[in-house]
Amino acid sequence: MPQKLFNTKTRKKEILQPVKESAIGMYVCGITAYDVCHVGHARAAVVFDVVFRHLKARGYNVTYVKNFTDIDDKIIDRANKEGVDIYRITERYIKLHDEDMAALNVLTPTVTPRATAHMSDMIDLIAILEGKGIAYAVDGDVFFAVDNYPAYGGLSGRHLDEMMAGARVDVNDKKRNPLDFVLWKKSKEGEPFWESPWGKGRPGWHIECSAMSRKYLGETFDIHGGGEDLVFPHHENEIAQSQAATGKPLANYWMHNGFVKINAEKMSKSLGNISPIRDIIQHYHPEVLRLFILQSHYRSPVDYSDTAMKETRTALIRCYSALQLMKETKDKLGSHSGDSLLSDQSGYVNKLEELKDQFNEALDDDFNTAQALGYVFETARLINNINAVEKKMEPVAKKIILDTATGVFSHFGNVLGIFQHDPEVFFLTDRVIEAGKRGLDVSRIELMITERQKARADKDWSRADDIRRDLASQGVILKDSADHTTWLIE
């Protein structure tokens, strides 16, 4: 099955045909480094991380470029407020970004370029545009003349005349057309600046992506991604700049992820409902956030809420429970070797392989992680079913089946970037997080469990049940097995 993806430019699902066979160049707009990353950044990062992982798993040699915008008005504002230079700000927030991404198990892109390290590339590009008469310089500023680029508006489906009608006209006497956008901005007194043919200044917002994608991926590459808010004006302007300069398409496929709402409201600073990643992972295992993001299709809006995260946590626990059970069963089976498989049991192996194929095909179809997760949960059920039903199966046959299941689940986890922990470690982390949220004392809980174990050994059921009821009232759920008791916070 060929890879399909929804192309914002054509508003259709298309078959991915790379510029270079079996290689993919992908550029995703990263963050402006002036504040900590929030759940919306997490979504974009996780979505394109899965695109990156799946394409690699399908055998493509992917070059993934994700930039840092490290020169911008907001950065300058922040630096002024703190009385430091902009590098103090950008270094801080890039570092925090990297920590958040690592916590979310987002793979580091192939290249993570910064705007300020590519000044000459940007200046070269602007000079080309000026040379072609598409850009014009006025008193130290350089603007892109939208009237000189007839295809303007092609990505976002807008027409110049319509935009003119509804435009909030930017008060700027220097512009020939109010929709012209700045390529190079003359620096004001005290602002950071770089030398250029137009004097001291700094780049406009859009030009860095045009310059850096050109440098690392060439004039035409395969996939350009970002949040849906970037369609206009950012990506529209990138296309205008790059294509006016090169005469070639910038990217063949444009992918945009949907927004994250918070409790059904738009996330915004004025509502004060921005959820930073580092706050969320204090309250939930990072894989819960990842799973939450991947449970919806990447183009749909999602509604982040505590209720939704609780439900997702339960779903993740379900998967880890299956993994743990599988691991325990395998340990008990020991090291039986051999490859004999009875025909009635090979059905399980075939079913597992089929689920793996279905999972891959779901991702081939516009990275449908929600559908792919349906197969993940079916696999978890199948594993549990085998463990529950096949008590008398030949150990050799069972081991082959469970080894297959382990491999299949490992594939799911590697592509989605979840199930990356030993189940014991996952449950331990989860207990610590949940106990912390409720102010429960883990060591005290474990003392009570030890005491209850003594009571159970003495068959003092009423004492054992009293302790369990006491713990249950604090949300602690016990799970007894023959020789020990594990626990979980509901």
Place this chain on the structure above:
RNA sequence: GGCGGCAUAGCCAAGUGGCUAAGGCAGCGGUCUGCAAAACCGUUAUUCAUGAGUUCGAAUCUCAUUGCCGCCUCCA
């Protein structure tokens, strides 16, 4: 004003012309268990906002109606 999107069970969410409408959460019945929890088995939408149309056949296509939402200004 312009452009675009969405509406599927109690909740979340796949499915965009034809097998029994995935999956998760919640609920109910059963098995297992000292009792539980987890797990397993069964069950929970004759129907996909409403109305009309196209078609042998529609949740899926067309039109209309209603209701939400996003972008057009910095934003993942």
